Structures are given as C-alpha cells and as structure tokens.
Amino acid sequence: MDNAPTGSDARTGATLGPLKTWSYLAAQKRRPSEYEIVSVHTLYNNDNAQVPLELAAGVPMNRWYRRYRNESRLRHADWNAFRDPDARVYRSYVAAQDKEEIYVDGLLDQYNALGHDARLAPAWAETLARLYTPLRYLLHAAQMCAAYSVTMAPSSTLANCAVFEMADQFRWVSRVAYRTAELAKAWPGLGFRTGERRRWEEDPAWQPYRMLMEKLLATYDWGESVVALNVVALPAVDAGLRLLADSALEQGDPLTGFLLEAQLKDSARRNRWVRAFMQFAQDQDGSRDAVAEWLAKWQPLGEAAAAAYGEDLPGGAGRAATAIQAMRGLQDTLAAARAAAP
Amino acid sequence: MHDQVAARTSGNDSKNMVGPVLKSGDIAEAAIAAVQDDNPAAALIVENHEAYVRIKAEGQCLIRQSTMEHHLGRPFEMAELETVLASFAGQIEATPEYMRFYFDKVF
Amino acid sequence: MQTLPLVCSFEDGCILTLVPVDTGATMDEVARNVAEHFVGRMLPPQPSKVMRVRLQGGSAFLPRQLRVEEAGWQPLTTIEIAYENAAPAANA
Amino acid sequence: MATLNRADWYDIARDTNWTPRYASVEEIFPDEMSDAFGLTVEQWEAYDEPFKISYREYVAVQSKKDADAYSVKAALARANFFDKAAPGWISILKMHYGAICLAEYIAVLGEAKMARFGKAPGMRNMATFGSLDEMRHTQIQLYFAHENIHKSRQLDWGLKTYHTQNWAGIAGRAMLDDVILGRDAATMSIMLTFALEQGFTNLQFLGLAADAAKMGDYSFSNLISSVQTDEARHAQIGTAALKVLIANGKKAQAQQAVEIAFWRNWRLFFSLTGPAIDYLTPLEHRHQSFKEFVHEFIVAQFERAIEDLGLDRPWYWDFFLDTTNYYQHSGHLELWFLRQTLWWNPAGGVTPAERAWLEEKYPGWNQRWGRLWDVIADNVQHGRQDKLFPATVPMLCNICGLSIGGIPGQGHHVKGHWTDYGERRYYFCSAPCKWIFDIEQQRYAGHKSIVDRLLAGDIQPGTIDGTLEYMGLFPGERGDDADDYAWARSALPPMNDRSAGHADAAAGL
Incomplete structure (x- = not known):
C-alpha cells in the first residue's frame, strides 16, 4: 500500500x-x-x-x-514519475499569470482610450456577438472537463497540470465575460450579454463544438477524458480561435486579435505538458492501443467542430482547411508516443 | 489572554457582534481605524491576539475602500483586504467599494 | 482455551483499553489482567480494595469465580473493573 | 485602469449553464457526483456566492500573499529558529506538517469535484479558486517543512503520513474521504467548506498562529495565518449552498450533513490542536487555552453562523460543549503513552507551573489528570521503564479512528458505544460517532482500525516492533518524550534516589 x-x-x-x-x-x-x-x-x-x-x-x-x-486502459507502472516540463508550481503560476493579466489590462486600457469598440465595423460587431462572446460556454465546459481531470488524476504531478488548465480556462471565461459587457455598451441591440446562450445552443457554427464538449462532459473514463480533451478538443478549439484572431486582425479589430493571442499562450503551455504526458503515458502497448482508439473516435468530432466554426468566419472558408491541417499536425505531435529505444 | 485594545461599548459582548479577524500588520491597523469611522453608531470591540486582531461591531461591520485609503495614505483595492482576512464572524458581502459583515437574524 | 478480546474500563481511568483474556479465566483473573494496564501505569494502586467485574451498564458485579466462557460474552464485550468497598478478601 | 467594475461583468462569467442536447443533464451531472439532495440545475441557479473575486484579482492577491509568506521565511532563515526553539514547539511543527500537508491535497481534488459537478456556475467558479488555494496550502507547507528536513527524519512525515497505515494516517484519511471525496459536490460543499473550513481550520491555523507569534516563530505564524485567509474566502462556497438547500426544503438533510461533518472534524481537531495548544506550546508563549480558542471560533462564531443560516445547533451540542473540558486532556495522556507510534515527540507539559496553568484554565485538572501524571512521574523517577509504555492497545473508534477518552477520577466516566452489524461488532468513541455509523452502515462497514487488524492477524509479526513497522515507523522516526522526561524531575518533590533513578530512566528511554 x-x-x-x-x-x-x-x-x-x-x-x-x-x-x-x-x-x-x-x-x-x-x-x-x-x-x-x-x-x-x-x-x-x-x-x-x-x-x-x-x-x-x-x-x-x-x-x-x-x-x-x-x-482505465491508460496504464503506467508509476504515474508518480510524471513531471511537468515547465515545472510549474502554485507560486510561479500566480506570479506569472498576474503579469499576464497586467498585460491584458494594458491592452484593454490602450484600446479603450482609442475608442476601439465604437469604431468596429457593424458587420464585424455582429460577428463578435455571434462567434466570439458565446465562447464563454465552450471555455467553461473546458474548465469543467479539466476539473474532472484533477479529481481523477492518478498522480499529483498530473493533477497539478490539470488544476492550472482549469484555472486558465476560467481566466478566459472571465475575460470573454468582461469583453461581452464592454461590447454590450458599445453595441446595444446586437445581443451582447443577452444572446450568447441562444447562439451557443442553436447557431450552427457552434453546434459541433457543443456536441464535442457535451460528449466529453459525459465521458468518465479518466484516460479517455484526458486524452480527448487535451489532444483533440482543446487543439480543435484553438484552431477556431486562431482563425478568429486572423479574421479580427483583418477586420480592424486588433484588440480581439491580441486577446486571443494572449489566450493561446496559455494553450501553448498546456500543449507542453500534454506532449510530455502522452509520451510518458504510452510506455505500455495497452495504453498505445487505447490512445489510438480514442483518437479515432474523437478526432472526427474535433475536425468537424473546427471546420464548422472556422468556415463561418469572415474569410474563414479560405483559411479553414490550412488551419485544420495545422491542427492535425499538432494533434499528431501531442499524441506521439516516445520513440522506441533502438 | 488577549488584550482589548479599543472599545466603544457598554461592555456588552452581545450575540450580534460581527466583523473580521485580520492578520496583524499595517492593513489591520488601518482597518481598525476605518471600522471606527465607517460604523459611527455601532458598539465596537477590538481584541488583540498578537498574530491576529478580532474586530467586533454590533449588528453590522462596514469597511469602505475610501476609508482604508484614507488611513493607509495610499491607493487600496478592497480585494487586498483578503490578504489579511483570516476569518470573520457573520456573513460577508464583498464589493470593490466596501466589505460588509452582518447577520440576517438578529437576537 | 481461547482468547477473547474485551474492551475494558478501569475505575477512575479515562481510556478504554483492549485486553485479550483467556476464556478459562475467572472474573478475579480478568480484573487482575485488566488492572495490569492501568494500575501502576496511570492509576495509583489500591491494594486494600477488591476489584470486581461488571458489564458496562450493568449494576451488579459478576460472581468472582465465574469463568469468561460461562459469561456468554462475544468479542469486544465492554466490561468495567471497579473496586468493591468491602474489606479485602483473601484472594484479592 | 480597465473601464469596467467587476460588478459590471461578473454575472456574465457565471451565466454559463446551458441546456445540453448531445448528452442528458443526468449524464453530465449524475446525482452521485453532483447532488444527493436532487435539486434541479434551475434551482441551483439561485446560488449567489457572497465572497466574489475575479481571476484578475485572484492572481494579484495570491501572488502578494505568497511573496509575503516566502519573503518572511527567507528573511528569517538565518535565525535558525528550528535549532533554538523549545522541543515541544518543534514537535508541534512536525505534527502539523505530517497531519496537514497532504490533507490539503485531498481538498484540491474535492474543490475540483465541486468545480466539475456543482450545478451552480458560481459554485464551480469559486471552487476553481478553492482548488488552486488548496494546491497553495499543500505546496507552501511542504516547502516550509522541507527546509529543515536534514535536521530530523520525523519531518519526512510531512509527505509520508497519509501514505502509511499509521493509525493517525488512517484516521485522517477516514475523515477526509468521508466528508470530501466520498461525497457529491453539494454535500461536500457543506461538509468541507462550511463545517471544516469555516469552523475547525481556524483552531489549528489561527490558534497556533497566535501561539507561534508569541513564540517568535514568525515564519510559521505568518505561513498558517496566510493559509487561513484563503480558507476565509472559499469556505463561503458552503454558505451559499446552504441557502439554496434550505430555500428548497432540504433543511433536514442539510442539517444532518452539517452534524456529521462537524462531529468528525471535532474528533480530529481536538486530538491535533488540543494537545498542541494546552501541552506542547511552551507555557510562557501560550495565548489562550484550547477551550478558549474553541469557544472563540466554534461557539461564539460558528454556532452563531449556523443559527443565522436557519439551521439548528447539532443535536449533540451540549455533549460537544462538555467534551471541550476533557477530550484534549485524556487525548494528550493517551498520545504520550503511544508516543512510539507518532512522528513527533510529545512533551509531557505537566511541570508544576504548567499544572498551575492547566488548573486555572480547567478547574479540577489536578484532581483529575494531575493524579495520573503523578503516577507516570513516579515511574520515571524510579526507572520503571516498562510502566511508561502501554502493554496493550487502546480501543479505537471505527468512525473517527481515535482512542476513547473520558474524565479520570469519576469512576467509569468513559463509556463505549457499539453496533452489531453483519458479522461483527463496530465500536465507537461516543454517541455521535455511533449515530454517524448507524445513519449509513454500509458506507462504513468493513472498515478496519489498527485494533481490528491486530485482532484479525493482518499485522505480522503482531509484536510491538512489527506493529510499528506496519504503521511505517522505524527506529529514528518513532516519537519519544520531547524533553527527555525532564518534566518528571520537577513533577514531584525531591527524593533521595531521584537523580540516580532518573538518569537510568533517561538513558534507557
């Protein structure tokens, strides 16, 4: 014992x-x-x-x-041997994120001073109401999924990565909520603040993401949940966010673009531990088989979600295919087992 | 036993005393002063437990952000009070403008 | 003969102790066995008094020569060892 | 500054429930994980967390707290407090870290369970911070404990206790698993955040902080009071949950959850914090008695909070109040006898001056416990080493895992309680522990205390050494008297053979 x-x-x-x-x-x-x-x-x-x-x-x-x-079919002889490649601890997390939040505050102040929101093109403001601010539901679902990883993790070093991931998702739920309130002031009548739930529940652009997250929330096998969330779902979300950032910059909305870039910085940190974890977790054949099965099951859902969302963005149709290609590349990298010793 | 460092009371320590328990230090000292300003009518007791001070006010205990700034002589966000708020008696309402401790049912 | 674990309280003590006793032991032997764990460790000896056994909640002491196997006890039966105020008997 | 106040957007960040279509609500929030009370998602949406804070504020405030706690530690590192402090105080530090560090980690998981399965978005968000907070508590306390690990093998128990079959580790797990991970999110919000964190953690984290400040152990005082500032915030998760439950007609069930958790916590905290404050803290640095701390934080503060929320005092309240007079004293005596099974060295804490303090704080102490310590002191003075250790085991409670104590000198004040269930007898320290078992017998049945394991032959060899090794304690980490029995020299009037007898005793022990 x-x-x-x-x-x-x-x-x-x-x-x-x-x-x-x-x-x-x-x-x-x-x-x-x-x-x-x-x-x-x-x-x-x-x-x-x-x-x-x-x-x-x-x-x-x-x-x-x-x-x-x-x-779970995800097995390892010693889960306690896993290490976060960033060696993140609580105090370095809150210190680093405090700095990042100061940066975000700076962005908001700077663009506020320029009257940024009022100068958006009306069509783009509508796009934000439809395809940006409902994001808080998606991110909150991810926050809940990460919370499940915390409760079920077989070792503390893994659970800790999931705690930071859960907190990061909440960070962006909060910032999206903040932006929702700001945009509601600048653009009353577009459904900011009042219309997000309906759009999340009904707009075709969101439905594949919603299906992905709801199915994930109802997936309780710990290994499947952690793999599907981190290797498939969140990279698929990030692919959509990247496309949204591209559109925003094109459409004269640098603030949304920069906020999304800041958000993707958290994703980059997550991808580092996920990659290390997937290498670590697939030391056994059984684990590798399970991961392969889970990827086969979840990847189509992820791709459909990123495609439906991305293709709906202004200019997205032309870029979505490339973005999804890049997402596949990232997923393959994340999912890779450690190369066998020669 | 603790020292009672300040009191504005007839000596009654009633069942309706509410208020924060603060880690000792500058912020706690400012809070003691702020509570006296912000609750002019309430009976008050301040107990010094060295590591912490317990502030008790009858019925309600209000601490305003502006009063804290006045006593600290610097900008102060109410969220910063959390760095020393170790416990409290009563229910809490926390806003950026003030923190308030109270009971729903008064005996 | 078997061993039966009993939960034991000793007069004026403040802790319940597990004491294994032989099923062939008499109540006097049980009392002495239990006393080993209290008297002289945390309670002063009272050599002039007789120690008697009763069930927790029972008002009467059990006969001194009654054997454990005759008492109908199950494992973890709870007993109290108390001093009898009478003058010491020969086998105290 | 950013243009919006928190209040302008906060509600949006907790407006995150939606109606699922691709999985059912029951699949996403199964009752066994979410809500044993069976309220709907819509009913839970009335949940309003009273202590609101944003992520942006959280990382700012928490990094300030950490900068403060770690810098105080760094500034005092050269003072070598650990080398100079009284042995009893060092024992408190060892006890604290071994009992607390990994318990905090179970709360990381528990808070995350509320963050996942709470039906109220406000609960999920506050519990997200709660989970982070508890990670802070695990890590900062392990870090502080580790600083001195090269000085004592006993500090290894900061990481070790809960991984062992030590009786205290079993007792700690049993309580934590029952009130935290073994419950659904809604019940846990009451048991963990309301009963444990709003009530009992104050005793250990503020009571000991007050003594630590008087000791001059500013590093530890600052550390644990800083930890408690996080608790003050996330403990409010349960207050808001209780309001929702009571408003929806679930008062009786909520009341029961509070009563179970309160009693379980009391049983652990009296045994941990009680001896620390009433016996191990050097006399000149004691701030209040344990009973006084209990009355300040539990009776005056927590009981009033229970009433304010519309709950009743627990049914055993009068009994609870009575036990604040004696649990810690009999518990301390028993811990001292069982010191080989501890990862710290308990101090006797019964010199004449300490007895005078105990008598003042607990009138009648000398007549009750003082007479027992006289017998022990006499044994020390006369070198009767075999009498300084138990020759059998104390009976342990199948709920709280602790020994069963009462008041000495009152005949048979201590009483056993039991329930025969299935094939065996389950034994309890008190009517409330028996009540907890009887509410849901199949939840606890099959549990084996160390005593049950000895009786079942699970511990081999069943010798003292075998049992200690089974509990994870090896020579070099087993506890002994903190002051090398010096208290016993001053406990009784001088005797002719005192010095010789004691020297033998000390050498042998």
Missing part, C-alpha cells in the same frame, strides 16, 4: 537518520527541485487500487475510482 521507500535499511533494525530530502525523492540521487519537493507524491488516494477511499469498498466513489481511473 505504501509504495514510498522508507529507507532501504529499515528492516535491518538500523536507526534511520535524517535525509536531505523526502525519503520518497531520496532514491533519485540528485538534488530535487522546488517543483519536485512540493509536487511529487502528494496524492495518496491511488495507493490502494482496490479501495481508494478509506470507506467501505462498495461506496459509490470507491466504485467510481476503480471503474473510471484504476480500470
């Missing part, structure tokens, strides 16, 4: 002396980083595979963890 090394001399009766780090990390023979000291092996509910929680084996949550996490 306790898979932490407690000191190799323990059973010889020798007295354990102090170590330079946690006994769990002492075995790795090199000085642990702050990231490792505070992030590795902080999750205990994966120690006992049969009864994860200290309650009767049959309680619903024990069954849930067994079925959806421990019996």
Whole structure:
C-alpha cells in the first residue's frame, strides 16, 4: 500500500537518520527541485487500487475510482514519475499569470482610450456577438472537463497540470465575460450579454463544438477524458480561435486579435505538458492501443467542430482547411508516443 | 489572554457582534481605524491576539475602500483586504467599494 | 482455551483499553489482567480494595469465580473493573 | 485602469449553464457526483456566492500573499529558529506538517469535484479558486517543512503520513474521504467548506498562529495565518449552498450533513490542536487555552453562523460543549503513552507551573489528570521503564479512528458505544460517532482500525516492533518524550534516589 521507500535499511533494525530530502525523492540521487519537493507524491488516494477511499469498498466513489481511473486502459507502472516540463508550481503560476493579466489590462486600457469598440465595423460587431462572446460556454465546459481531470488524476504531478488548465480556462471565461459587457455598451441591440446562450445552443457554427464538449462532459473514463480533451478538443478549439484572431486582425479589430493571442499562450503551455504526458503515458502497448482508439473516435468530432466554426468566419472558408491541417499536425505531435529505444 | 485594545461599548459582548479577524500588520491597523469611522453608531470591540486582531461591531461591520485609503495614505483595492482576512464572524458581502459583515437574524 | 478480546474500563481511568483474556479465566483473573494496564501505569494502586467485574451498564458485579466462557460474552464485550468497598478478601 | 467594475461583468462569467442536447443533464451531472439532495440545475441557479473575486484579482492577491509568506521565511532563515526553539514547539511543527500537508491535497481534488459537478456556475467558479488555494496550502507547507528536513527524519512525515497505515494516517484519511471525496459536490460543499473550513481550520491555523507569534516563530505564524485567509474566502462556497438547500426544503438533510461533518472534524481537531495548544506550546508563549480558542471560533462564531443560516445547533451540542473540558486532556495522556507510534515527540507539559496553568484554565485538572501524571512521574523517577509504555492497545473508534477518552477520577466516566452489524461488532468513541455509523452502515462497514487488524492477524509479526513497522515507523522516526522526561524531575518533590533513578530512566528511554 505504501509504495514510498522508507529507507532501504529499515528492516535491518538500523536507526534511520535524517535525509536531505523526502525519503520518497531520496532514491533519485540528485538534488530535487522546488517543483519536485512540493509536487511529487502528494496524492495518496491511488495507493490502494482496490479501495481508494478509506470507506467501505462498495461506496459509490470507491466504485467510481476503480471503474473510471484504476480500470482505465491508460496504464503506467508509476504515474508518480510524471513531471511537468515547465515545472510549474502554485507560486510561479500566480506570479506569472498576474503579469499576464497586467498585460491584458494594458491592452484593454490602450484600446479603450482609442475608442476601439465604437469604431468596429457593424458587420464585424455582429460577428463578435455571434462567434466570439458565446465562447464563454465552450471555455467553461473546458474548465469543467479539466476539473474532472484533477479529481481523477492518478498522480499529483498530473493533477497539478490539470488544476492550472482549469484555472486558465476560467481566466478566459472571465475575460470573454468582461469583453461581452464592454461590447454590450458599445453595441446595444446586437445581443451582447443577452444572446450568447441562444447562439451557443442553436447557431450552427457552434453546434459541433457543443456536441464535442457535451460528449466529453459525459465521458468518465479518466484516460479517455484526458486524452480527448487535451489532444483533440482543446487543439480543435484553438484552431477556431486562431482563425478568429486572423479574421479580427483583418477586420480592424486588433484588440480581439491580441486577446486571443494572449489566450493561446496559455494553450501553448498546456500543449507542453500534454506532449510530455502522452509520451510518458504510452510506455505500455495497452495504453498505445487505447490512445489510438480514442483518437479515432474523437478526432472526427474535433475536425468537424473546427471546420464548422472556422468556415463561418469572415474569410474563414479560405483559411479553414490550412488551419485544420495545422491542427492535425499538432494533434499528431501531442499524441506521439516516445520513440522506441533502438 | 488577549488584550482589548479599543472599545466603544457598554461592555456588552452581545450575540450580534460581527466583523473580521485580520492578520496583524499595517492593513489591520488601518482597518481598525476605518471600522471606527465607517460604523459611527455601532458598539465596537477590538481584541488583540498578537498574530491576529478580532474586530467586533454590533449588528453590522462596514469597511469602505475610501476609508482604508484614507488611513493607509495610499491607493487600496478592497480585494487586498483578503490578504489579511483570516476569518470573520457573520456573513460577508464583498464589493470593490466596501466589505460588509452582518447577520440576517438578529437576537 | 481461547482468547477473547474485551474492551475494558478501569475505575477512575479515562481510556478504554483492549485486553485479550483467556476464556478459562475467572472474573478475579480478568480484573487482575485488566488492572495490569492501568494500575501502576496511570492509576495509583489500591491494594486494600477488591476489584470486581461488571458489564458496562450493568449494576451488579459478576460472581468472582465465574469463568469468561460461562459469561456468554462475544468479542469486544465492554466490561468495567471497579473496586468493591468491602474489606479485602483473601484472594484479592 | 480597465473601464469596467467587476460588478459590471461578473454575472456574465457565471451565466454559463446551458441546456445540453448531445448528452442528458443526468449524464453530465449524475446525482452521485453532483447532488444527493436532487435539486434541479434551475434551482441551483439561485446560488449567489457572497465572497466574489475575479481571476484578475485572484492572481494579484495570491501572488502578494505568497511573496509575503516566502519573503518572511527567507528573511528569517538565518535565525535558525528550528535549532533554538523549545522541543515541544518543534514537535508541534512536525505534527502539523505530517497531519496537514497532504490533507490539503485531498481538498484540491474535492474543490475540483465541486468545480466539475456543482450545478451552480458560481459554485464551480469559486471552487476553481478553492482548488488552486488548496494546491497553495499543500505546496507552501511542504516547502516550509522541507527546509529543515536534514535536521530530523520525523519531518519526512510531512509527505509520508497519509501514505502509511499509521493509525493517525488512517484516521485522517477516514475523515477526509468521508466528508470530501466520498461525497457529491453539494454535500461536500457543506461538509468541507462550511463545517471544516469555516469552523475547525481556524483552531489549528489561527490558534497556533497566535501561539507561534508569541513564540517568535514568525515564519510559521505568518505561513498558517496566510493559509487561513484563503480558507476565509472559499469556505463561503458552503454558505451559499446552504441557502439554496434550505430555500428548497432540504433543511433536514442539510442539517444532518452539517452534524456529521462537524462531529468528525471535532474528533480530529481536538486530538491535533488540543494537545498542541494546552501541552506542547511552551507555557510562557501560550495565548489562550484550547477551550478558549474553541469557544472563540466554534461557539461564539460558528454556532452563531449556523443559527443565522436557519439551521439548528447539532443535536449533540451540549455533549460537544462538555467534551471541550476533557477530550484534549485524556487525548494528550493517551498520545504520550503511544508516543512510539507518532512522528513527533510529545512533551509531557505537566511541570508544576504548567499544572498551575492547566488548573486555572480547567478547574479540577489536578484532581483529575494531575493524579495520573503523578503516577507516570513516579515511574520515571524510579526507572520503571516498562510502566511508561502501554502493554496493550487502546480501543479505537471505527468512525473517527481515535482512542476513547473520558474524565479520570469519576469512576467509569468513559463509556463505549457499539453496533452489531453483519458479522461483527463496530465500536465507537461516543454517541455521535455511533449515530454517524448507524445513519449509513454500509458506507462504513468493513472498515478496519489498527485494533481490528491486530485482532484479525493482518499485522505480522503482531509484536510491538512489527506493529510499528506496519504503521511505517522505524527506529529514528518513532516519537519519544520531547524533553527527555525532564518534566518528571520537577513533577514531584525531591527524593533521595531521584537523580540516580532518573538518569537510568533517561538513558534507557
């Protein structure tokens, strides 16, 4: 049950002396980083595979963890060995995102001072009402999916990546909401603030994304959920956002363009751990087979979503195919297993 | 036992005392001053527990952003009060202009 | 003879302790066995008094020579060891 | 500055529920994960979190808090407080980190579960911050604990406790898993954020912070009071949930959830914070008694909050108040006897001056617990080492996992409680723990305390050493008296054979 090394001399009766780090990390023979000291092996509910929680084996949550996490086809001999390539910890996250938010505040102030929103072309303002501000529903769905990854992760180093991802999605839910209020002031009558839900629920441009996210929300196998969200769905969302940013810049809306670029910076950080994680997680044949199956199931949904959305954007029809090509390339990179040793 | 550092009360510590428990320091000191300004009619008790101060006001305890700025002598956003707000008695209403502690049911 | 784990309270003590007793033991032996874990560890000895056994919630002491196997107890039965105020008997 | 106030756009960011079409509401929010109360999504949309904060404010405020806490630590690092502090205080630090760090991490997952399965967008958003907060608490406390790890193997338990079968680790997991991960989001919002975080965390994180400040341990005082500022915010998740539940006729069920969680938390916190504040903190640095802290934060503050929300005081309230007079004292005595099973070194804390303080704070203490400590001190003075350790195990409760304590010197004040269910007897410390078991027996049935495991032969060899190793404790990390039994020398009047007897005892122990 306790898979932490407690000191190799323990059973010889020798007295354990102090170590330079946690006994769990002492075995790795090199000085642990702050990231490792505070992030590795902080999750205990994966120690006992049969009864994860200290309650009767049959309680619903024990069954849930067994079925959806421990019996997932995504397997690894030691999930605790996973490391975030960015070595992100809480304090570096809030410090870095505080700076990023100051930058975003600066963008908003600067364009506000220029009377940016009032100078948008009316047709583009309508496009924003239809294809930008309903985004908060999509991002909130992603926030919820990431939250599920946190609760189900088999190790703390993985759960931590998902916590930051959940927070990043909420960051952009908030900024989109902020922009919604600003645009509602500048463009009353276009349905900013009042019309997003209907558009998210009914506008054909959003429906494939909505289907993707709703199906993801109802997917509880931990491995499938984390792979479909991070390898397929979010890159598909990003492909749409990239196309939206291109349109915005073309249509005389640099503010939306720059905000989306700032948002995609968070995605780039996510892609780094996802790539590392997918390499790590596919050390076993069973995992590789499962990932291949899941990709085959989810990729068509992702592509359909990015295509429907992208092709609806002004100028999007001409660009969507290229963007989807790029998205496939990214997905292939993210999904790649580690190259086998020669 | 704690010291009572300030009081504006007949000595009653009634069931309706509300207010923040603040980590000691500059912001807590400013908050003590602000509470006295912003709740002119209320009975007040301030307890010093060294690591923290407990501010109690009868019925309602209001702290305004502008009063905090006045006592700190610098710009202050109400969200910054959270850096020292360790606990509180009563319910809370947090806005950018003020923070308010209160009870719905008064005995 | 088997061992039966009992939950035991000792007079004036403040903790319940698990004490395995032999099913062939008499109540006097049970009391002495339980006393081992209290008297002299956290309670002062009271050598002039007789220790008696009763069930938690029971008002009467059980007969001193009654054997555990005759008492009808199940594992984790809860007993109290109390001093009898009478003068010490020969086998106290 | 950006042109809009938070209030101008905040509601938009929590207007994120929609009607799903490609999966059903039940598939996206299954009751077992979302809401055992069975309210609809629409009913939950009345949820209004009282402590509102935006992401932008969150990262600004939290990076300020972290900059402050880490810089205080860095500034004081050269002061070598850890080397100079009284042994009892060092024990508190070891106990705190071992009991708290990884418990925080379960709350990371719990908050995330509310962020996923809460039916109210406001709950999901606040819980997103809550999950981040709890990651902060895990990481910053591990970081502070690790700073001194080269000085004591016992600090390894900062990361280790919850990965072991130590009785305290089992007790901690049992409580956390019952009130956090083992519950749906709505119930958890009451049990975790209302009962635990609005009530009990104040005892450990502010009570100890007050003592730490008096100790001069500003690094620790600042750390834990800073942690508590996060709790003050996200603990409000439950307040708003209770309002929705009561408004929709679920008062009785909500009341029960509060009562279960409150009692479970009380059972753990008295055993952790009680001895720390009443015995381990050096006398001259004690700010208030544990009972006084309980009355400040639980009786005056939390009980009033319960009433304000329209709930009733828990049915066992009078009994609870009574236990604030004695649980910590019998608990401390028992922990001291079981010190080999701890990853910290409990201080006796019963020198004549300390006894005078205890008598003042708890009138009658000398007549009750003082007489027991006299027996122990006499054994120390006379070198009766075998009497300084138990020869059997205490009975442990199948709900809280702790020993069963009462008031000494009152005949049989301590009482057992039990329920026969299935093949066996389940044993409890108190009527409330039995009540919790009886509400949902199949939820707890099959649970084995360390005592159950010993009886079942799960622990081999069933010797003391075998049991300690089973609990993850090896020589070098097992607890012993913090002051090398010095308190016992001053506990009784001088005796002729005192110095010789004690030297033997100290050497042997």
